[in-house]
Amino acid sequence: MKELSDKRILIATKNEGKVKEFAHALSKLGKEVASLNDYPDFPDIVEDGDTFAANARIKAKAAGDAFQVVVLADDSGLRVNSLGGAPGVYSARYAGEGATDSGNNAKLLAELAKLDGADAAEPLADGTRLLSEAQFVCTLALYDPSTGEFVETEGTVDGYIADRPRGEGGFGYDPLFWLPQLGRAMAELSKEEKQQISHRGHALEQLLDKLK
Numbered sequence: 005m006k007e008l009s010d011k012r013i014l015i016a017t018k019n020e021g022k023v024k025e026f027a028h029a030l031s032k033l034g035k036e037v038a039s040l041n042d043y044p045d046f047p048d049i050v051e052d053g054d055t056f057a058a059n060a061r062i063k064a065k066a067a068g069d070a071f072q073v074v075v076l077a078d079d080s081g082l083r084v085n086s087l088g089g090a091p092g093v094y095s096a097r098y099a100g101e102g103a104t105d106s107g108n109n110a111k112l113l114a115e116l117a118k119l120d121g122a123d124a125a126e127p128l129a130d131g132t133r134l135l136s137e138a139q140f141v142c143t144l145a146l147y148d149p150s151t152g153e154f155v156e157t158e159g160t161v162d163g164y165i166a167d168r169p170r171g172e173g174g175f176g177y178d179p180l181f182w183l184p185q186l187g188r189a190m191a192e193l194s195k196e197e198k199q200q201i202s203h204r205g206h207a208l209e210q211l212l213d214k215l216k
């Protein structure tokens with residue numbers, strides 16, 4: 005693995021929320037990030053793997069083979085216990101192809117509203133209900149096209165799905181993801197706080213450890 009020797013690293017993603025988090029974390033190592041949004045002609049990558057890890061490898065390899073540079077890819081999502089682990093690898097398109105974050109959040113609350121089991125925890129002081137235990141998962145794949153080698157890690161964070169959104173930070177399902185250990189939703193954290201606690205922060209920390 006040529007490792008991360010270049011100052012600039014290409015992330016095989018079109019998700020600007022991920023790009024901002026990687027830019028924040030990697031700037032501490034003096035690195036700049038580029039993403040597929042910098043190459044609008046690059047075709048969409050078909051993410052048809054059965055697992056987060058498979059999809060991360062698919063994205064890293066597609067971009068790494070095309071650009072012939074070391075590429076980092078992130079496949080991530082939300083597992084909701086009372087929905088049997090859904091939306092899982094379908095997190096990005098839970099509300100259908102081309103779904104928006106707000107569409108996916110609305111779909112998640114609609115699916116949880118169909119269940120009539122007990123809440124997963126006591127309501128918060130303001131009456132917010134905690135509907136289910138849940139987990140964010142992030143799989144990272146770093147791929148070197150000159151050797152065909154992958155370095156892969158996974159990070160997770162546990163929390164609850166709240167019945168109403170909170171916070172303006174982060175992206176995706178962050179406004180509905182309640183962190184009992186902090187008493188805040190993921191979208192209420194700064195980038196630095198999210199990096200310290202999140203699935204992506206943990207996966208990146210492990211990746212950097214493996215490369216040492």
Ligand SMILES: O=P(O)(O)OP(=O)(O)OP(=O)(O)OC[C@H]1O[C@@H](n2cnc3c(O)ncnc32)[C@H](O)[C@@H]1O
Pocket residue numbers: 016017018019022051078079080081082095096097105108140174175176177178202204
């Ligand atoms: O595939 P790329 O181009 O990287 O971008 P994407 O948004 O499609 O990313 P994924 O395929 O990995 O799908 C991840 C889904 O899970 C959500 N997600 C991932 N990480 C998240 C986080 O840190 N906070 C909130 N939601 C997250 C995200 O909004 C997507 O709906």
Ligand SMILES: [Mg+2]
Pocket residue numbers: 051096
């Ligand atoms: Mg995707």
